[in-house]
Amino acid sequence: xxxxxxxxxxxxxxxxxxxxxxxxxxxxxxxxxxxxxxxxxxxxxxxxxxxxxxxxxxxxxxxxxxxxxxxxxxxxxxxxxxxxxxxxxxxxxxxxxxxxxxxxxxxxxxxxxxxxxxxxxxxxxxxxxxxxxxxxxxxxxxxxxxxxxx
Numbered sequence: 001x002x003x004x005x006x007x008x009x010x011x012x013x014x015x016x017x018x019x020x021x022x023x024x025x026x027x028x029x030x031x032x033x034x035x036x037x038x039x040x041x042x043x044x045x046x047x048x049x050x051x052x053x054x055x056x057x058x059x060x061x062x063x064x065x066x067x068x069x070x071x072x073x074x075x076x077x078x079x080x081x082x083x084x085x086x087x088x089x090x091x092x093x094x095x096x097x098x099x100x101x102x103x104x105x106x107x108x109x110x111x112x113x114x115x116x117x118x119x120x121x122x123x124x125x126x127x128x129x130x131x132x133x134x135x136x137x138x139x140x141x142x143x144x145x146x147x148x149x150x
Contacts, residue, residue, distance in 0.1 A: 001091070002126060004112040006138045011150040014100040017108060018077045020148070021096060022047050027055075029148070032140045035059070047071045047080065059088060061129070090122075091115040108145070110138060 010017055020026050024043045031037040036058035043053065051071040058064050067087035074080040077098070084092035095111040116122035116130060 001113060001115050002131070004114070004134055004138065005109065006142065007107060007109045008142045008145055009101065010106045010108060010145060011104060012106055013103060014077060014098055014106045017098050017106045017149065021098065021108075022080070024051070024053055024071075030141045030144050031057075032137055035137070036064075047074065049074045052085070053082075057088075059133075062088065089114050090117045110141075 023045065024047050025039065028037060028039065036056070038056045039053065040056055041052070041054040044051070049072060053069050053071070055067040055069070056064060057067050065088045068085040069082045069087070069092075070085055072081045072083055079095060079097045081096070082092075082094045091114055093113045095109075097107075097109040097111070099107050099109075101107050112134070114134075116126050118125070
């Protein structure tokens with residue numbers, strides 16, 4: 001099992017950050033263009049517990065993938081989880097925590113627990129490639145959030 005945690009401080013009230021994060025279509029804004037990320041399923045304006053979202057994603061060296069996630073464990077304005085149902089990982093459990101620092105600032109924390117398939121081969125691929133790829137994706141995500149919300 002592998003873990004990734006990222007935290008960012010944004011100069012917006014928690015309500016603005018939550019509204020953005022609770023809108024499934026905004027995931028496009030936070031994904032690097034080189035992944036050719038496409039949302040396939042129809043999306044509601046606001047996420048809800050049990051929402052299934054289908055994506056297509058292109059992973060360099062590994063081709064195109066169908067990725068199906070379920071939105072779970074929503075606590076309005078505080079956190080939600082997206083959990084992979086079908087996709088490139090053996091397990092993907094992504095917690096999104098949002099908390100007010102004060103009336104004008106919000107701390108957003110991403111915690112991802114994930115596991116790759118293919119045993120020892122998967123471990124080697126993680127060490128030499130996946131770990132860095134995820135760091136790059138979450139760095140891009142933080143940059144985009146900073147551009148959007150300061």
